[in-house]
């Protein structure tokens with residue numbers, strides 16, 4: 001279907017061009033060749049074609065608004081989002097006026113003042129009063145826009161509530177992980193040197209420190225072993241030396257972590273990691289912090305009018321208070337399948353177009369229930385190592 | 400240096416020996432160099448345009464195979480005619496790079512600065528013909544390298560025309576960040592060198608080589624715009640150059656300017672302490688002035704064309720100069736509006752919102768001045784005039800949505816969505832393209848000594864304006880629905896897939912827009928060879944270029960340089976026999992010059 005349509009458009013256009021060129025060849029033979037003059041008739045036609053254009057352009061505007069207007073984002077589902085929507089409406093109301101006026105004036109002047117036989121222009125160079133007015137009027141209007149705008153911006157960047165829920169959104173090519181702070185309502189420390197198969201976010205706990213120290217020590221030993229036994233081969237050797245060097249520096253960073261972060265070391269233990277979808281409760285502030293594993297991503301939740309980039313090497317933050325549960329929004333939009341979305345909005349590689357997570361806004365009760373059902377990081381880690389959750393052996397085995 | 404002296408003591412009628420090579424290839428003549436820039440820019444634009452039609456086909460009919468896609472991209476990047484996602488990103492990246500830099504920076508400024516500066520200020524040539532030639536050839540070389548990057552095994556640069564690291568820095572992150580990205584950086588480095596050599600030359604020429612009587616307040620607005628553009632380029636391109644060089648270091652020599660804490664492809668990388676945000680600051684410190692490097696020449700050219708064809712002085716000449724200067728100054732303190740959501744201090748965001756919205760004021764002044772110029776005019780609708788009026792429409796339409804984007808609070812919702820794509824295409828792409836076409840139709844007689852066909856010009860104009868709006872006007876609504884840009888397909892999101900019919904509509908218009916350009920190409924090349932011979936001053940214009948002979952001669956004017964007696968906008972001045980008074984006509988007794 002699409003192919004046929006495209007092909008038809010293509011054919012149509014080719015035919016059009018061939019015809020135009022034929023007309024051109026004919027007329028240029030007939031109509032003399034002074035291309036610096038315009039006949040009165042042509043000039044008039046060209047002037048009136050602007051009227052046709054304006055009708056078409058405004059028609060397009062109206063048609064697009066009617067046809068696709070209903071598909072734009074539904075009412076904001078967050079507290080500050082409602083302010084943003086108001087600001088949007090205010091801006092549109094203001095902007096549509098100069099849009100229409102300037103186009104109408106443009107076309108009116110064109111129709112009024114196109115050259116006719118005997119017509120002359122009036123020599124006008126400037127008019128200080130007029131110029132003053134149209135400098136000051138936009139300035140005043142802009143002042144209004146700026147004041148409202150900055151107020152809204154400050155609301156979005158407001159303070160973190162005492163009882164806010166802390167969630168980390170962790171981005172990597174090409175998916176998201178949401179990390180909940182757990183019972184202590186504190187997101188435990190994390191660092192990229194700790195990332196391995198059992199610890200995809202690089203969380204720092206007593207156990208992960210040990211695991212990584214062991215892992216790196218083993219790898220270094222293996223590489224050194226290889227160096228001693230494999231016959232000399234310049235390139236490979238230097239590569240291996242570099243790898244050893246790199247792993248040793250990682251190791252020393254991990255040791256540093258162990259020394260410097262005694263207090264917060266175990267805050268990550270009760271953190272909860274979820275994928276594919278995450279839940280938040282209605283009416284309570286959610287404070288997000290964002291990290292990225294590899295390249296820049298952007299956490300975009302259009303329905304909550306919230307967005308913030310995720311930048312490797314730093315933690316970024318945003319927060320909002322959800323105001324409409326998923327169930328309510330499904331009713332409002334008349335779409336039983338509706339889901340809030342978290343999507344990636346900064347080009348991040350081949351599958352950038354499909355890096356998404358569903359966001360479910362629950363009632364506080366449902367939310368509490370859902371959170372309780374999630375397993376902690378520590379429990380998952382121990383399970384993946386095949387050890388019971390309370391096992392202390394790991395901690396003792398490795399120094 | 401040598402060539403100025405050389406041009407000055409040269410009388411134009413003494414034809415010295417020129418070989419084919421020195422005349423057409425390594426020419427140091429500003430007129431020839433202008434044509435070289437134009438044709439090279441047009442060639443690059445054709446490629447950029449073709450790319451946009453290909454990726455538009457993918458968005459409109461995701462997952463469907465197209466023989467034409469396979470034809471252009473081959474089995475590797477479009478097996479069975481279905482585009483590879485990496486190739487989609489690559490096409491967008493190179494399309495953006497070509498359009499912004501190769502067409503609308505080099506193609507637009509390069510062509511018209513070279514053509515108009517010596518002509519309109521009354522100089523025999525650029526201050527340095529050699530540097531001018533060098534500027535073109537560096538540009539040509541950078542074009543060749545950019546094109547060559549399309550053919551490397553791992554594909555061309557794909558991280559977007561803004562090439563943010565770490566995506567652009569790490570070959571593990573995407574195949575395009577391998578050799579393709581290295582070539583992109585090399586190409587851009589040469590490009591920047593070209594722009595800076597050219598810009599320096601433009602500035603020196605305008606400041607030093609104005610003919611007798613050509614005071615700064617008698618300069619045509621086109622020259623004012625080109626002068627300020629060159630200054631902007633000279634102040635901002637070096638920053639992009641350093642950004643590119645540091646990126647090159649990070650990529651090739653293991654430095655950590657932009658990189659830190661990265662784990663990719665199963666490995667923690669050994670980069671420490673850098674910040675990708677640093678790159679963004681450096682990039683946009685050029686990037687925002689860059690949009691005015693594109694726009695100011697566009698505004699300058701259309702000012703000339705609108706005044707000439709309205710047969711009326713441009714309204715508020717001094718206010719127009721003031722706005723150009725205000726825009727130029729402000730353009731250096733707004734770059735942060737591209738970075739509201741990078742985690743910058745919200746207070747800084749507020750400052751950038753404020754400065755950005757300020758730019759709307761001089762921009763609005765310009766629009767009002769254009770409109771008032773038409774008031775009580777006697778308008779001749781040449782194709783150049785039509786395109787200039789088209790630019791007024793697009794500049795308004797696109798400028799107004801800029802007010803939305805400037806507001807940090809609103810940008811939260813529309814940042815990096817199709818709303819932005821719609822905005823910048825209309826205000827920058829479409830406006831500058833309109834102005835560039837206007838310039839070509841207007842000055843074609845000066846460049847090639849022949850006239851282009853008007854009827855075809857008008858058809859070309861309407862086809863372009865209507866299909867251009869057909870592509871980019873509906874696109875705003877995609878953005879308002881939250882659809883991100885740089886998505887290979889929207890069909891992974893049921894919410895966005897509802898826009899599929901709009902995507903089809905936009906693609907059909909994009910194909911029509913592309914085809915419409917062939918009318919122009921035909922007109923251009925046909926008229927170059929067979930168009931009717933041009934009269935000396937076809938549009939009855941006041942500026943100096945129309946006092947030179949139709950046949951190009953070395954040194955532009957036979958005999959002495961013209962002497963300027965008045966500003967360039969004495970159209971329909973009361974008490975004159977004709978409705979134009981060229982700048983070389985002396986003032987009568989008691990006649991007042993200029994705005995008063």
Ligand code: HEM
Pocket residue numbers: 448451452455491492494495496498499503558559560561820823824827828829832870884885886909912913
């Ligand atoms: C036939 C005309 C054109 C069409 C159909 C077109 C279409 C598009 C589309 C759909 C995108 C967005 C791709 C995406 O984000 O996924 C895009 C990107 C872009 N276009 Fe165009 N465009 C056209 C002409 C131009 C012109 C004249 C300019 C000059 C300013 C331009 C500059 C850009 C830039 C800078 C980007 C951003 C590239 C990036 O995302 O890195 N385009 N174009």
Ligand SMILES: [Cu+2]
Pocket residue numbers: 171172173174296297298344345346347348352355
């Ligand atoms: Cu992403």
Ligand SMILES: [Cu+2]
Pocket residue numbers: 686687690733734736737
């Ligand atoms: Cu900007």
